[in-house]
Amino acid sequence: MDCVKIGKLISKLRKEKNLTQKNIADVLGIQNKTVSKWECGLGCPDLSLWPELSAILGVDMKPMMEGEITPNKPDNGNIDRIRFYVCPSCGNTLVSTGSASIFCCGRKLERIMPMDPLTSPQITVAEIDMDYYITFDHPMTKEHYISFVACVKSDRVFLNRLYPEQSPTCRFPITIGGKLYVYCINHGLVVYENL
Missing domain, CATH: 2.60.40.730 (SOR catalytic domain)
Known part of the structure; x- marks a missing residue:
């Protein structure tokens, strides 16, 4: 796992949802310093936290664990x-x-x-x-x-x-x-x- 890529993605997704690090930490039952460490690339979430973290951020777990979400090509509505x-x-x-x-x-x-x-x-x-x-x-x-x-x-x-x-x-x-x-x-x- 690339903790730097994952941390940047978590930060981006958190900001898109207008959540603070404390909001995420409170839901996960951890300290907000832990979320800050993730976002700085100094560690990755514990395996037990991934399902709930992906639900909070509204993203499938697999791309989150890879640290990147590949967007679909724009739908031209055909x-x-x-x-x-x-x-x-x-x-x-x-x-x-x-x-x-x-x-x-x-x-x-x-x-x-x-x-x-x-x-x-x-x-x-x-x-x-x-x-x-x-x-x-x-x-x-x-x-x-x-x-x-x-x-x-x-x-x-x-x-x-x-x-x-x-x-x-x-x-x-x-x-x-x-x-x-x-x-x-x-x-x-x-x-x-x-x-």
């Missing part, structure tokens, strides 16, 4: 590059419009790649009021269900979460064109072109 991620622990659905480092429940998530459309559930689309009303021919049991449906058009993402034992239906504003992304927990992600 909706054609939309990517979906699902946490295997809590089931959260996360979205990006470009390459990103996405973490949930302490794990780095991999993007979900679209599957062969031959495994896709049959859908029925009806226009009701100003919305598409979409029905899926798909089971909705705890072991096999559609977790989310997203309608992506132009610069917008409309995301509907679905849950076991719920009706496999959703509504989206009527748009011309666009893609429909459907994620089944067993079969993966399927894309329907030109909704």
Whole structure:
């Protein structure tokens, strides 16, 4: 471990959060002189303090221990590059419009790649009021269900979460064109072109 690099990073992150050395020391149950030593590069945090320190500073532990955080390239917002991620622990659905480092429940998530459309559930689309009303021919049991449906058009993402034992239906504003992304927990992600 490079204590000088780690100390500079801790100092930078602490200042970004508008925290004092004493604020961090109080939460960790240590003396503020200890935090000062870290920031001067005269030592590194004890291994037992890293999880709580990373939570306080809002940064993943691994890059903190390496002493540098590599920023993502700026996202130019190209909706054609939309990517979906699902946490295997809590089931959260996360979205990006470009390459990103996405973490949930302490794990780095991999993007979900679209599957062969031959495994896709049959859908029925009806226009009701100003919305598409979409029905899926798909089971909705705890072991096999559609977790989310997203309608992506132009610069917008409309995301509907679905849950076991719920009706496999959703509504989206009527748009011309666009893609429909459907994620089944067993079969993966399927894309329907030109909704």
